[in-house]
Amino acid sequence: MEDGRALANMRSKMIRLACTGLYVSGALALLRWCAKRMMPAAHGAAGAVFPFVMKRRAPSLQILTYHRVNDEHDPFFPATPVDVFEKQMAYVARRHHVCALDEAVERLRLGDLPDHAVAITFDDGYRDNYLHAFPVVKSLSLPMTIFLATDAIGTGRTLWHDRVFSAFRDTAAPAIRGFGPAFDGASLRTVRERIGVMGQVLASLRQVHDDERNRRITELCRALEVRERVEDPELMLTWDDVKRMRGHGVSFGSHTASHPILSRLSRQETVAEIERSCAAMERHLGERPVLFAYPNGTKADFTDMTKDVLKASGFRCAVTTEFGVNEPGADRFELKRGRPWEEHLPTFAFKLSWYRLMSSHAA
Ligand SMILES: [Zn+2]
Structure with a gap:
């Protein structure tokens, strides 16, 4: 797990370095020029065809x-x-x-x-x-x-997902208890653990109807031993x-x-x-x-x-x-x-043009 994170960090550093190079050298202007005039030449099941790019018909x-x-x-x-x-x-x-x-x-x-x-x-x-x-x-x-x-x-009312964010931020419980077998016993000792469990809880709450979701959020607050923040x-x-x-x-x-x-x-x-x-x-x-x-x-x-x-x-x-x-x-x-993808400006600028270049026209 730690190795995977280290690799991801290294990859992200390399991308930032490359984007900084493009940004300061002015090469990003070439990418912007391409994004303005070209798009991928993909044709249905045949996939990309030579020369892989075609002239953009209209701006996106x-x-x-x-x-x-x-x-x-x-x-x-x-x-x-x-x-x-x-x-x-x-x-x-x-x-x-x-x-x-x-x-x-x-x-x-x-x-x-x-x-x-x-x-x-x-x-x-x-x-x-x-x-x-x-x-x-x-x-x-x-x-x-x-x-x-x-x-x-x-x-002053809070949206349902903000009530969930607040519950996981405010809890001092070491583990979640009484929220159903899929979650019970999950550790909440670190911020990373709490955010991980929060993501799973949010995903499960998106699957249910509004009334059920509100009932589950009240149960969640009980399971996390926090007051439900219905207002802020x-x-x-x-x-x-x-x-x-x-x-x-x-x-x-x-x-x-x-x-x-x-x-x-x-x-x-x-x-x-x-x-x-x-x-x-x-x-x-x-x-x-x-x-x-x-x-x-x-x-x-x-x-x-x-x-x-x-x-x-x-x-x-x-x-x-x-x-x-x-x-x-x-x-x-x-x-x-x-x-906005990236806080690092050259990477943000690169991705803005890269995604435009790589977008294909609507069917
Ligand atoms: Zn929204």
Whole structure:
């Protein structure tokens, strides 16, 4: 195990070194040039064909996903450090064409995107988006979109996954007891162990319906001997924060009301979640949202029925957390996104262009 970690560390150091070399030597500009003009020549089952690349027909769209930006260095609530976010935004402002998401999606449809188009998005609606990310994007005049889980906005209520993060951060229990045979006895002595068990618990909680999930989280807190943090007045945005950001290039989309896993809900429950979220945004902002982000966002977390409900509710597009770059012809209700990937700027810059070069056109 330790050997595996040492190897991974070594590999990551080598990649950073290589990316730094590309970055400082100016060779990254060549990669950017290629990403602008070329794409892989893959043809169905035949796979890649010589000469392996073909001329790009139209620019593609990369959508970045952030959640939290702060310097708390809390391993249970991962966040992008403020200085890293500043450097990443300064880089994309300098080297990419940052578009507002709704404009970018429309221009993708029309095949009219600028080269190196990027859109910046945030999920959930954490207060640090206003405190730390907003000043950065405002100073650079960059547009961004924040997807709000509206039950938590201005109420002090916490989202279900944050209740799980808090429980594992706050526990002093040496092992988990009374949470079912799959977890009982798992050691919680180190931060690494707690994070490992937390990941497994989160995965199991995504498999069940909302009501069952809430019941299980209460059981989890009992098993970890901690108080369930159903409220945290500082964690999420208030509607005043939201209004202060509006008009400065920040747009807002829906991320549902309570952040359920939509594929677990009936049509009636899906409509109710989405309508409650739209109604809250309309009440506070005076207009219904047209942009949507699926909670958790993998293919397993939404269905064709979810997409039908969104279309019927007047949404123009929906973003997933499926990794990738969006080519012209992409399904507007299954837009792919990428993480900020790396805190090390040259590696971030390299991956931004590398993933664009390696993306293939939609079928
Ligand atoms: Zn989310």
